[in-house]
Amino acid sequence: MNSRIIRAIVRKDLRVVRRSRALMTPLVVLPVLLMIVFPTVFTFLPRMMGGAREAFAEMFRNLPDPVRHQFGEFTEATWIRVVHTQMLAPLMLLVPFMVANVIAADGFAGERERKTLEPLLYTPATDAELFVAKLLAAWIPAIMIAFGGALVYAVIVNVTAWPVMHRVFFPDATWVVMILWMAPAFAALGLAGMLLVSLRVRGMQEATQLGGLFVLPVIALVVGEVRGAVLLGPWMAVVIGTFVWMIAGVLLAIGVKRFKRTTLVGRL
Amino acid sequence: MPVISLDHVVHRYGETVALRDLSLAVEPGEVFSLLGHNGAGKTTTVRIINGLLQPVSGTVRVFGRSPLTEGAEVRRRTAVLTESPTLDDRLTAAETLRAFAEMYDVRPADIDGRVGALLEEFGLAERGTDRVGGFSRGMKQRLGLARALVHDPELLFLDEPTAGLDPMATQQLHATVRTMSRERGRTVVLCTHNLVEAQALSDRVAVLGGGTLLALGTPAELARRIAPRLEVSIEVEPAQTDAAARLIAGLDGLVVSTERAGVIRVAGIGRDRVPDVAARLVAGGMSLYRIEPHEPSLTDAYFALQHGERGLS
Numbered sequence: 327m328n329s330r331i332i333r334a335i336v337r338k339d340l341r342v343v344r345r346s347r348a349l350m351t352p353l354v355v356l357p358v359l360l361m362i363v364f365p366t367v368f369t370f371l372p373r374m375m376g377g378a379r380e381a382f383a384e385m386f387r388n389l390p391d392p393v394r395h396q397f398g399e400f401t402e403a404t405w406i407r408v409v410h411t412q413m414l415a416p417l418m419l420l421v422p423f424m425v426a427n428v429i430a431a432d433g434f435a436g437e438r439e440r441k442t443l444e445p446l447l448y449t450p451a452t453d454a455e456l457f458v459a460k461l462l463a464a465w466i467p468a469i470m471i472a473f474g475g476a477l478v479y480a481v482i483v484n485v486t487a488w489p490v491m492h493r494v495f496f497p498d499a500t501w502v503v504m505i506l507w508m509a510p511a512f513a514a515l516g517l518a519g520m521l522l523v524s525l526r527v528r529g530m531q532e533a534t535q536l537g538g539l540f541v542l543p544v545i546a547l548v549v550g551e552v553r554g555a556v557l558l559g560p561w562m563a564v565v566i567g568t569f570v571w572m573i574a575g576v577l578l579a580i581g582v583k584r585f586k587r588t589t590l591v592g593r594l
Numbered sequence: 595m596p597v598i599s600l601d602h603v604v605h606r607y608g609e610t611v612a613l614r615d616l617s618l619a620v621e622p623g624e625v626f627s628l629l630g631h632n633g634a635g636k637t638t639t640v641r642i643i644n645g646l647l648q649p650v651s652g653t654v655r656v657f658g659r660s661p662l663t664e665g666a667e668v669r670r671r672t673a674v675l676t677e678s679p680t681l682d683d684r685l686t687a688a689e690t691l692r693a694f695a696e697m698y699d700v701r702p703a704d705i706d707g708r709v710g711a712l713l714e715e716f717g718l719a720e721r722g723t724d725r726v727g728g729f730s731r732g733m734k735q736r737l738g739l740a741r742a743l744v745h746d747p748e749l750l751f752l753d754e755p756t757a758g759l760d761p762m763a764t765q766q767l768h769a770t771v772r773t774m775s776r777e778r779g780r781t782v783v784l785c786t787h788n789l790v791e792a793q794a795l796s797d798r799v800a801v802l803g804g805g806t807l808l809a810l811g812t813p814a815e816l817a818r819r820i821a822p823r824l825e826v827s828i829e830v831e832p833a834q835t836d837a838a839a840r841l842i843a844g845l846d847g848l849v850v851s852t853e854r855a856g857v858i859r860v861a862g863i864g865r866d867r868v869p870d871v872a873a874r875l876v877a878g879g880m881s882l883y884r885i886e887p888h889e890p891s892l893t894d895a896y897f898a899l900q901h902g903e904r905g906l907s
Contacts, residue, residue: 334696338685345684345725441680445741447646449697450670587665591646592607 327458331451335459339433340467349432353471357421361475362482364417368409369486392557406487411498415558416548418504421475422513423544426468427537430517433460434524435533444594447587457585461517461578468513476505499560508567515540515570518577525584543570595658597622597749597781598643603652605638605805612638613649613805620783625775627784627792629896630802636785637677639802640751643783644669656749670698673747677754677785679738683727687718687737690726691744698745712740716766731758739767750774753785764791771795793892801899808899816899817890818865825861826868829884830875832856841878842871856883 343349371378379402386400386408393412397404437443446456476497483496497505519540524533547566551558558566596619605613613635620626628636641647642654645661645668654661661668681690691709700708713719716736726734735758742750752771756764772795774780786792792799793813801808801816809816830838832855839858843850848871849861860871868885875882 328699330699331697334693337696338682338689338693341689342682342684440682441678442682444676445674445680445694446697448644448669448672448674448676449694450666450699451697452666587646588648591641 327455328451331449331455332459332462335446335451335456336463336466339429339460339463343429343432343463343467346432349428352428353425353467356424357471357475360414360417360421361479364414365410365479365482366486368414369406369483393551396557402490406483406490407495410483410487410496411500412551412558415501415504416544416551418472418476418479419508419512419544419547420541422468422472422509423516423541425471425516426464426513427516427520427540428534429464429467430460430520431524431530431533431537433463434521435527436530438524438590438594439529441594443590447591453586454582456587457582461521464517464520465510465513468516469510472505472509472513476501476509500558500563503560503563503567504558508563508570511567511570511574512544514574514578515543518574518581521581521585522577525581525589543573595622596620596655597657598783599653599655600639600643601653601655603639603642603649603654605635605642605647605649611805613642616652616802616805616807618800618807618810620781622781623775623779624797625771625782625784625795627786627796627799628802629786629789629792629799631787631900633804634802635805636802637753638805640674640753640783640785644672644674644751670745671747672749672751673742673745674751675738675742675753675755677757679734679741681726681729681734681737681741684725686723686725687713687729687740688722690737691741694741695744700745708744712743716740717763732760732763735759736763739770743770747780749781749783751783751785754787755784756786756788756791768795789891789893789896799892801896803900809895813892813895814889816895817892819895823862823864824868824890825859825888826863826871827853827884827886827888828858828860828871828875828882829856829886830858831881831883834880837878838875838880841874841880845871845874 343353371382382405383400386394386405389408393408397408437446451459480497484491484494487495516537520533520537523537527533527536598618598620600616600618603613603616604611616635616639628639630636638647642649643656643661645665648662656668657671659668685693688709691712692705695705695708710719713722716739718733718737718740721729721733726737729737735755739752739755755767759767768791771782771784775782784792784795796813798810798812799816800810809819811819828838828842835852835855835858839850839852842848842858842860845867847862851859851861853859863871865887868887872882872885
């Protein structure tokens with residue numbers, strides 16, 4: 327593999343993404359919302375609004391027993407721990423998933439729609455180099471945003487919760503596993519899903535609509551955790567992450583078989 | 595050894611036959627034109643030669659290599675300017691060239707100089723840092739050509755290269771093609787509908803119709819093969835017009851008419867008989883000022899071939 331060719335394609339793709347307002351808007355808004363706005367609001371809300379405290383207490387009482395028992399009595403500190411380690415945690419996985427998904431849609435279906443794929447096919451890049459470059463162009467930013475966002479999230483949570491917690495309580499072990507193991511897996515899933523969809527459709531719009539369906543596992547995880555069906559601890563995070571890696575691996579293996587110049591050119 | 599060699603190549607898209615038993619060879623340093631209507635198989639041929647399509651049967655060799663199994667090596671030495679330049683609107687001109695220079699493995703130390711030289715050569719130096727989205731079609735076409743030349747390819751494919759170019763830019767492109775071929779020994783394959791351009795630039799042309807090779811040869815050869823008989827204008831002393839016409843009319847198979855006083859037009863004459871006609875006029879005491887043959891053009895040959903193949907449509 328020629329790493330120089332791969333780097334050139336990755337750089338080009340990322341530059342193209344950076345300059346698209348339509349692509350950058352969701353790539354900025356979602357992480358800001360999930361990693362800055364949500365932790366701030368959900369930490370402050372019970373303390374700032376009297377009525378909110380009771381509402382959150384009610385919400386806490388309605389949590390499934392296994393979740394509730396894990397945290398004990400409802401206090402402000404309990405609430406902060408529940409929100410950040412249980413309720414918002416799986417939502418963080420949306421960020422790497424969406425970033426990879428959106429960039430991959432632009433890199434595969436978008437490039438075909440703009441008719442800029444053909445010149446790439448005429449370059450000396452092999453099918454494998456093209457494939458790897460397109461994957462990395464979507465996966466690397468997804469991981470960087472996930473890691474960077476997680477760091478920002480941790481700082482915000484600890485700072486905003488300091489008056490209640492009086493210590494650095496975040497991230498916990500589950501969160502660390504989630505960010506380092508599950509987030510890359512979900513990015514790979516978003517990427518692989520979009521790759522397979524993009525190989526079949528002609529336009530970016532179609533690709534994003536169909537590729538978005540791969541978000542369902544994340545939604546299932548969020549719902550499962552809130553409903554008490556899934557209790558996300560460090561080991562569970564390892565297991566789920568491994569499972570998602572395996573699905574993504576299978577999808578990528580199918581994708582790499584179909585990602586051939588001779589196939590792609592037929593869809594130009 | 596030919597740069598390109600196609601041997602009995604067949605390609606199909608589903609049930610549709612795109613190329614039927616196509617065999618041709620392109621020699622180093624020549625400008626070779628692929629002519630044909632839309633759907634004749636020109637783009638399919640270029641894609642097969644570059645390893646983007648796998649033919650159903652037949653053998654393809656480019657620089658002696660198989661584009662399917664050694665595609666990267668082949669494409670490193672080729673470049674293709676597609677019909678529409680297909681540039682990314684969100685990149686600047688310089689970024690576009692730099693990205694492709696890296697993809698074609700141009701030495702890092704050479705990239706800036708090469709990019710600057712190409713922007714200068716194609717009149718884009720002042721717009722080098724502007725995004726391509728703001729460029730006119732002509733500018734995009736020039737940038738597309740610059741991109742194709744960024745790694746100094748040995749074999750260049752130009753698909754309708756002058757579409758959208760103004761006369762100045764067209765002239766510049768023609769000069770570039772001539773320089774590449776005549777001075778630098780590069781091979782150029784031109785896919786075009788522009789028959790005048792093909793005649794002016796090409797050493798040889800292949801006429802494709804419905805995926806079949808209809809004719810192959812130099813433009814002049816094709817024209818002569820299709821229209822072996824000429825029309826000739828003969829200028830004589832105006833007072834001798836009728837007498838000159840009578841003298842020639844006696845020769846077998848010639849159709850003689852008076853174009854105007856002093857100019858006779860002779861149709862259906864073979865090239866080999868032109869000296870006889872001149873000798874007869876001189877021997878008859880005519881004052882012969884000029885004999886101008888009207889050579890059949892590549893355009894005449896092209897339409898004769900296409901209509902002969904498929905009938906007038």
